[in-house]
Amino acid sequence: SQTIHQWPATLVQPVGSPLSLECTVEGTSNPNLYWYRQAAGRGLQLLFYSVGIGQISSEVPQNLSASRPQDRQFILSSKKLLLSDSGFYLCAWSVGRVRTSNQPQHFGDGTRLSIL
Amino acid sequence: AQSVAQPEDQVNVAEGNPLTVKCTYSVSGNPYLFWYVQYPNRGLQFLLKYITGDNLVKGSYGFEAEFNKSQTSFHLKKPSALVSDSALYFCAVRVLSGYALNFGKGTSLLVTP
Numbered sequence: 001s002q003t004i005h006q007w008p009a010t011l012v013q014p015v016g017s018p019l020s021l022e023c024t025v026e027g028t029s030n031p032n033l034y035w036y037r038q039a040a041g042r043g044l045q046l047l048f049y050s051v052g053i054g055q056i057s058s059e060v061p062q063n064l065s066a067s068r069p070q071d072r073q074f075i076l077s078s079k080k081l082l083l084s085d086s087g088f089y090l091c092a093w094s095v096g097r098v099r100t101s102n103q104p105q106h107f108g109d110g111t112r113l114s115i116l
Numbered sequence: 117a118q119s120v121a122q123p124e125d126q127v128n129v130a131e132g133n134p135l136t137v138k139c140t141y142s143v144s145g146n147p148y149l150f151w152y153v154q155y156p157n158r159g160l161q162f163l164l165k166y167i168t169g170d171n172l173v174k175g176s177y178g179f180e181a182e183f184n185k186s187q188t189s190f191h192l193k194k195p196s197a198l199v200s201d202s203a204l205y206f207c208a209v210r211v212l213s214g215y216a217l218n219f220g221k222g223t224s225l226l227v228t229p
Contacts (some may be wrong), residue, residue: 006159034216044160044206044219059216090159102148102167105217107159 002027006091014116019064019078021111022047023091026072031073031093034105035066039087050074086115118143120190120209122220129197129227137192137223139207149190150208150217157222160206166190177201195226 003026005084013019025031030054031065046059048066063082072090089112092105120149129135143146152160164175171183181192192205202214204224208217 042222046216063163104150110160
């Protein structure tokens, strides 16, 4: 069966420090991968998605970047964190052609990021 | 633009009573609709989806949802609520040409003993 892992579960970082959040998927090949941010326990905002190694699409301009160095690894990064980067970051995966698949996305347990 | 709306921030139900969590959608074309549940400090768990076919879709944990094209709704239902159903519920939509899910703002369900 497929599983998705995110770490760390919680992170407290000072303003201006770098960030690296990691997400890995097991049990499937060539998944579509996504990074979402959830603010205040409610709405989800898609930040990045990837259909393959090295292929990253950004949904919103921001202080963050994403990379996919391996098929089942997705990394969210920042060179200098802002206060506004605080939130709950969720990684997700799906299969099928990203524009036409009717398959659901499956989420990790998230990373709660607090910026001080 | 495709979107979903969840008109209720919170729904309160007594244990054993039926529950309904409302969702309406606005899309051009045929929608793919999804329901997810989120427990505190956890990721979203997939409950069920509507793609085509029977308007009543059955999913995990005894939940079901009814697709109504004329009313553009996709309400989540359960015949008998459990205290353990208390969580945050999200409706989401994706149109055929879309690449991401558009989520509603979520509805907090509280089931009291």
